[in-house]
Amino acid sequence: MTDARPKVVIVGAGFGGLTAAQSLAQVPVDVTIIDRHNYHYFQPLLYQVATAALSPADIAWPIRGILRRQRNATVLLANVTSIDADARIVRAGSVTIPYDYLVLATGATHSYFGHPEWASSAPGLKQIEDATSIRRKVLLAFEHAELTDDYEEQRRLLTFVVVGGGPTGVEMAGAIAEVAHHALPAEFRRIDPHAARVILVEAGPRLLLTFPEDLSLYAHKALERMGVEVRTLARVTNCDEAGVDLEETRIEAGTIIWAAGVVASPAAEWLGAERDRAGRVKVEPDLSVPGKPEIFVIGDTASAADATGGPVPGIAPAAKQMGRFVAHVIASKVENTTSPGPFRYRHQGDLATIGRKAAVVKLRAIHLTGFIGWLFWGFAHIYFLIGLRNRTVVAFSWLWNYLTYQRGARLITDSPDMQKIARDEKMHSLHSAADARHGHGRDQARSGTADWQ
């Protein structure tokens, strides 16, 4: 160790880790930020990639690009596999990275409430890859429905179930309804996408539980106006390839999207530290790990209590505030200045969009809904994007989307299902269907096809 400057290693380049790295720019330390992706992405808009409104690159930036001018920062693309807290070393396979201060900001992943087997049939939405595979799943459902002559199968394929009535679930359900009812109808000849069912399932008594009641109620009504079936107090008891079981009923569905629980990444296991039910590391008021003052845990990986006693929510602004805070704590230790004291979380508000001209916004006492809320939501998100390019492209895509009702990124790529299409036993001769267009169209009418000729 001939290195003069303290080494700060940050694991995870999400909102928390990236903010921590940037906040250390002027501090005399060497920062190494490690992520298993080469990009930082804007999770709040991931559902728009999943519903073909935006491309992955519109909401993602190479981490190196963001930190290119920060001379004390090194970026490593690697999978962290373990931490040796005694030797103060982070391991990524055969690569070992020594640290003086360690910041763990590895985020969270989906939780299936002890049913990991549901994951394959009910994918969640956390990573860019999740978004593109959900996009593929949703678009293929319409394509398969167009190909099949089996009416029941068609109905099943055109049924979309979103599990979880939080912001992500609300946004996914609204966006899928828009795709089905606005973007696609004119494009199919044998099915009517209008006939698609979008069902939002929430175990709790109302949607958006963290929001005030009037806003949940508005979201509920707005979704129903958009043709989404909202089911509250409905608990999922099973998910499989063919559908979802609720306590009373079963829903045959071609697509199930999981937006319910999250569980923290394995940082706690790496440290052997005490964790809460969601697997998050219980941290001290300065966000350090009990007994390890040089290790900090932030963002969705941390179970932190606000200085005021309340829990810190797992949202982007909280992660950013924690990242900025630990940077100050580390700076104070390195420069022997007074420590900033306990972490104080400032809640700025809650936002969720439902669809065209419909969003809910809570800023302290102010509650916004409808068009105003939607505009506020849009500008707020554009504002928080990084860089002129992505702001411009996203703003343009939204404007275009708003004016034309079209989705710009409707590509089915890298699709393992492609082979399946040809093999699908449910598909018979299109002969009959072609005839139906000019003769016995009754079958088609049954399958809700409105636009023959």
Next chain:
Amino acid sequence: MTDARPKVVIVGAGFGGLTAAQSLAQVPVDVTIIDRHNYHYFQPLLYQVATAALSPADIAWPIRGILRRQRNATVLLANVTSIDADARIVRAGSVTIPYDYLVLATGATHSYFGHPEWASSAPGLKQIEDATSIRRKVLLAFEHAELTDDYEEQRRLLTFVVVGGGPTGVEMAGAIAEVAHHALPAEFRRIDPHAARVILVEAGPRLLLTFPEDLSLYAHKALERMGVEVRTLARVTNCDEAGVDLEETRIEAGTIIWAAGVVASPAAEWLGAERDRAGRVKVEPDLSVPGKPEIFVIGDTASAADATGGPVPGIAPAAKQMGRFVAHVIASKVENTTSPGPFRYRHQGDLATIGRKAAVVKLRAIHLTGFIGWLFWGFAHIYFLIGLRNRTVVAFSWLWNYLTYQRGARLITDSPDMQKIARDEKMHSLHSAADARHGHGRDQARSGTADWQ
């Protein structure tokens, strides 16, 4: 068969098939266009997706979206598996689609001159998926080089070989050189992307053989100015994971991109028709298959002789002209009007871009190079994109790219290599490297790292 209107089935929604479908809009037929992708894409710009300048969605459009207003057109997402020319049926697995007229426009794929085993180590660039996986490969090469302390391995990883000096090869080599020398240098701390070698290998005597000599010469010089090593009269004798063998020498390379030969899709096999060396179906002057006047083959799948006797080149404008032509032939048969006579190909010119402010354009007697050629190339390509949205986004991306030297879509997604990173045995402690930054930097200097501190 109660169907009153003749059924035209088109297989393949590339330039040829899509143009044929659109040219049949006003003809009293039912058009069914079948593709294994749900999108039509603009192949001439695929290399810009492969080099992170554009996103897939910027150069691709859902086929349904393009044909949404054409009421006589049905789009099917399916893999055609065989054709029964006697029963006049197209088979896609268990799906059967009857036709009265059949248009085969299934394009071409890479040819490894009888060495299919090279495909895994030297991917080609034909599909959107090829472009994203080449993008991943190129970007990961720099990431792996940053992680390793093995100087030889670093050199190998930073060596990029492009095989084939046609337009695609020239464009890929130029674009990779730009990424290495302009986009990335400021972003790495342990390697210097400037040290990257880009080698363009061409078996023939000069680049862009189909272009006039002065333009090939300009392209050659322009590439060298950009730091690309051009090797003409160099034949590849072997490709493997570690590099490329030429007749005299071996090049250790981390990335090999195949832009050499193409071979037609298996349409000829489906038909049991006579084919040329490139697997293309030899067609009649009206582009129909000998002995099967109701089956037409167009685009890269057809071996057609122009009415003037010359061969029709495998480029987008030729495919479009063929598509328009067969639509007229079919219309004349359906409406019993006079047939348009033999196909006449009108060659509009040749374009290839090399990089910033450098392109070569041949329009009849006019030869353009440099900035003017580059502007012409850019406007021509934007003009041929479909729809306002993609034109705007691409134009904006290029402007941004031009002004900032940055690439907007530098994402490593869906990467199977990600796990490999952690396992890679070549990677030792980064400890030494971190020290090197402040102490014995000689090793780093050797590996070309110019920008410590």
